[in-house]
Amino acid sequence: MITINNLSFKYGKKEVLNDISMKLEAGKIYGLLGENGVGKTTLLKIISGLQKPWKGSCSVFGEDPFKRTPSFLSRIFYLPEELEFIQNDCSIRYFAKINAPFYPKFNKEKFETILKEFEVEGDKKLNKLSYGQVKKAALSFAIATNAELLLLDEPSNGLDIPSKTLFRRIIVQYVSDNTCTLISTHQVRDLENLIDPIIILDNKAVLMNASLEKISEKLHFGLYSSVPSNALYWEPAPGGYICVMENDDLGESKVNIEALFNTTMHHKSRIKELLA
Amino acid sequence: MNNNIFQFNRVGKLFRRTFQQNSKTFLNNTLVLAGLPILFLLIARLTSNEVPSLLFRSNFLAFTVGVIFIFSPFFYYFYNHPKKGLSEVMLPASVLEKFVVMQMVCMISAPLMVLVFLGGSDALITALFPKYQDGYAIAHFFNNRLTTDGVLLAFLSLQALFFANLFFVRRKILKSIASFLVINFLISIIILVIIKVMESRGYFDAVSCNMSVQLNDRGPFEFYAGDNALTMFVMTLRIFMGIVLPILFMIGSYRLMKTNRY
Structure with a gap:
């Protein structure tokens, strides 16, 4: 599903990723671990097509993600750590109503069920909700798209302890079996019993990619x-x-x-x- | 067949999404626009017991259409924002489709909204209360204010700001206006230099000192065999500024949208 070959990336002169290679398969929940600033978010951005590798290649579904074709974008969902993109003056239900038509596999019932399980008020405006509530709302939409590739950047940040447990259960229960989920985190305890395989990223290299x-x-x-x-x-x-x-x-x-x-x-x- | 470049179906969805996402803004704008002619009439009646003149109303309509048309690209203020822009860039539609919809909103929907609601409200008042208001501002606008050069200048300004909106990430309005002024200044200098060079080479020797170049009656590509060097120069400049430069800005904007990193 994802093939990364000798990928390098720089922000200006600062090298973030250096010559990394890995393969990710469908139907697994990968945990992308690493200290702050090692390039976890950058890697997710490259996979989702928001950034372009400096050297090497990244191929997702056999495509170059940076081309951002509609067929590619409809098969993935990238949920960043900061949710400013979703914090509009509308409710999550309205957000789903206007964005769901772009995702052919979007499941409205699944969306409503997850919202209910997360105890998020679907009609409350997103810019009036707490960070944790917005995160739950965004997660509900992301999972309901039934995307084949789900990229979650620090999804447990901002969630309280019961919500973290709920988050793990919802991921296991509702994410489709053929979806490749890549979860980036530095809070490893939050994802215990959820992630397998584990990828550990160090300064500029993949230290581990193992089940x-x-x-x-x-x-x-x-x-x-x-x-x-x-x-x-x-x-x-x-x-x-x-x-x-x-x-x-x-x-x-x-x-x-x-x-x-x-x-x-x-x-x-x-x-x-x-x-x- | 899954077309990844352009599909009318996706364009329709994008267009609908734009209006759904900004329904409140549009509603507020339409109410304000529709209410302005009523406000003008009330102010005129209460302060001077006179009616707002057709010229004033037509000028105001032309000014509002121009301002909304030129500044409409800032409606997409957050498109290239590193965080807020993700909702647009990650939306499953091609860059071409997104670009076309943005251009349609700026070039058609925004000025149309002013014409329909401001011009329509004005026309309605005239039709209902002919005693208080005379003439239709919208008709006067189309007959007297809409010139080829005016449209070309507005098109150039729109495309320049469209490009600036995608080029600058922060403090866009300030930077856009500043670069607009600098570029205008540079273009004026270049034109002046070209005229001076042409003059020194004798191109204008046969041109009378007090001639005037009348271009308003001409189409952008209307060249005649007997045109003097100055007319030819002004016509060429007009094509460059009104057509070539906006197209270059459009290509630049599309390229920025396609290659922007977040």
């Missing part, structure tokens, strides 16, 4: 009373230490995404080698 199954095959996550000598990474936790080790017959374990992220940041080349 949870592969990660747990190669790394072991556990809670220990003391830190084992072979631990790649450890952090104190109630009851001991969360430790990450290379999986040498330690068996499968549940991937702790935050610990995985921190391990990757501390042992970039080793993790890249292990999960290549």
